[in-house]
Amino acid sequence: MTRIRPHASAPHQARASRTPRRLATAGVAATAATLLAAALSPTAGAADRPTRATAVENATDVLKDRASALGLTAGQETKVRDVIVDPDGTQHVRYDRTYHRLPVLGGDFVVHLAPDGSYRSASRATRAAISLPTTTPAVSAPRAADLAAHALRAVNLGETLRRLTAKPELIVDALHGTPRLAWRTNAVAQDEQGNPVARTVLTDAASGAQIDAWDSLESASGDGASLYSGTVPLETTLSGSSYQLKDPTRGNTYTGDAANKTDLCFLGICFSRAPSTVFTDADNHWGTGTTSDRASAAVDAQYGTNVTWDYYKNVHGRNGIAGDGKGSYNRVHYGSNYNNAFWDDSCFCMTYGDGDGTTFGPLVALDVAGHEMSHGVTSKTAALTYSGESGGLNEATSDILGTMVEWYANSASDAGDYLIGEKIVKPGFGKAALRFMDKPSKDGKSADYWSSTVGNLDVHYSSGVANHFAYLLAEGSGPKTINGVAYDSPTANGSTVTGIGRDKVGRIWYRALTVYMTSGTNYAAARTATLNAAKDLYGTGSTEYNAVAAAWSAVNVG
Structure with missing residues (x-):
């Protein structure tokens, strides 16, 4: 399950080469x-x-x-x-x-x-030989479940968790050094407001020591009259005498009303889910552009799904999130004042909260949709582990490609920019956006440059290194104003970086993700993956290839 975590609430090698057959001028x-x-x-x-x-x-x-x-x-x-x-x-x-x-x-x-x-x-992802003396764990499954439940409580201090369950799975961990037997346990619960919290805990099956842990909910903080994108075109389905907010041209993607309810899941099994009652309309004109009409948020969600689908298909040739032509679905009005949005692989769906009205408004903005659905693309391709440097790259992938979705939309009401979630933040949040790609540290916590400690940061902050790389590669360093937004991007080495344009950045990152990155890719390996992608697309020694190398150096990678 994947989400965009708002900073306000966050507690929270691969190698590839192609040998040229001959030298060329x-x-x-x-x-x-x-x-x-x-x-x-x-x-x-x-x-x-x-x-x-x-x-x-x-x-x-x-x-x-x-x-x-x-x-x-x-x-x-x-x-x-x-x-x-x-x-x-x-x-x-x-x-x-x-x-x-x-x-x-x-x-x-x-x-x-x-x-x-x-x-x-x-x-x-690993070159270590996999050979274990035994596949019988010394630590029992119930003990692993207890340890994971404790880990979930530890990151939710001060919260009374309800319906807490943990489901251990015996695996081989080859991602953290020498391969060893381990328990991978998904601990899930509901907080005091009934909203989901979850954590995956990796436990050494011989000693009971925690190897790693990460949030299972990869978070971000989100014709019809939308809340954020003006009046937008929609493809719908006529059913009887009314229209359904279901798009038959994009794999039957649809948007439904969660009725402010939440999911009830135990041990990885959902006994009940918040509904997703498909929105219907009599005249095929949806919403009013205000929160007083529940269909307005649905318009944004459906539009975000449509634009994201079109971006991946028309730019990258990917037919749907899983590449199989099948549509996902959206649930809006989830929970009570829920300050989040998330992608959930288990239902292949997007879920949006309404926000509390003080920190966030409804989290259905276009770049939030692009971010979250890109988590779905990542899970179907590189499956970057949501921890350490690979977790930062996972989050950055959604920020980068979600931003490309926003630019692709070319909406006059939500013009392309390098700010993440700028439409959903309220004055109570205290900043103009969730994240800033030109200088990530402007959010107060994200890293501008790589260091040996970046992997210890929350993945929403370690993602800053790749976000900064992508901005520099697209637009270059130094001060500039784009679509009315002022940027001033520094470099770690004092270099001047010349951008190659966001379209090329999107193509390079997507190819690196889908062809070269693996679950354990770190920043050094991401540099190699993007250089390989640039080589495939534009040639070794090309302007684009050299720019990729320069942009990584500018964020202290390589």
């Missing part, structure tokens, strides 16, 4: 890069390129031949998570693995194949 390299960039365009076509099924078959053959080199030993099995076939026929097959039927955290890897199906390279 700068002119030839530039030409090749131009051709590859055209090939990678979602509109480019190749009728005879391999299918996803063919890519899996090719990758299966590679695994048989290269099992030892990929660390696949006896007792391990693999399962395909995702497949990308580039328009030029290059194939990327992403796998999860198990060890004696236990899931391996950090065991994921991506096999990269040439158009003819031959092996090129692999991106691996």
Whole structure:
């Protein structure tokens, strides 16, 4: 389950390479890069390129031949998570693995194949050999559940938690050094207002020591008349004599009313969920643009879903959040004065609170929708672990791509910017936005630059390094005004960075996420992943490739 955490309430390696077959002059390299960039365009076509099924078959053959080199030993099995076939026929097959039927955290890897199906390279979350003396835990499941419940209470001090449950799962942890047997326990509860709180706790199954812990709710703080984007176009479904707020052109995505109720879930099983009663309308003109009409927030939510769908499809060639053409759904008016919004993989849905009216208004703004649904894309691709540096990159991915969604919308009422959540904050929040990409430390807690301690920060603050990188890469350093917003972005090394434009940044980050990043990618590996993506799109030594390197250096990575 993923959300945007507002700062006001927050307590809260991979390697990939392609060996060139021959040296090329700068002119030839530039030409090749131009051709590859055209090939990678979602509109480019190749009728005879391999299918996803063919890519899996090719990758299966590679695994048989290269099992030892990929660390696949006896007792391990693999399962395909995702497949990308580039328009030029290059194939990327992403796998999860198990060890004696236990899931391996950090065991994921991506096999990269040439158009003819031959092996090129692999991106691996870990290179450590997986060999355990036993798969029998010394720490019992009930004990692991107790430890996780204690950890959840510890980060919610002062709150009386209700309906607290914890569900342990025995796994192999290969993400935190030498692989070891561990319990991954999801502890969930409701706070005093009935809103959900949850934490995933990783416990050493031999000693009971906590290895890591992270929020399971990745948070952010969110024709029809919307609250934030003016009057927007909507595709709806005629049912009888009324219209449903359901879009048949985008996988039947729809928006429903949660009736200010919350979910009731135990041990990973939801016994009841807040409703999602589909909004209906008699004349196909929705909302009034005010909070007094419950349909107004629904308009924003549906519009955010539509624009996010269109951005991923038209810019990146991704058909829906999971890449399978299926739509998600939205629930608005969740809980009581709920100051949050979240994406939940278990229901494949977006949920929005109304805010308390003092700190936040309804959290249905466009960049919030783009942020949260991008968490869904991340979970279906790199699945960046929501802890440490990978957790910061997870949050930054949603900030970066959510911002690209806002720019893509080109809305006069909600113009593109590099502020996160600026539409939902109220005077009581005390700042103009949740986060600031040009200089993340303006929020008072986020990191502008990488340091060895960044991974110890809450993921909403360690994300600042990648957000700053993305801004510098798009717009460059120094003072400037864009769409009426003043920015002044510094650099760690005093360098002057020249931007390459946000469209290229979005393409580079998306390709890095979906092709090269893995669950354990840290900032150093993110630098490698984005350089590989820039190389694929624009060529080694290109202006774009060099700009990626310069922007990472400007935030002290590399």
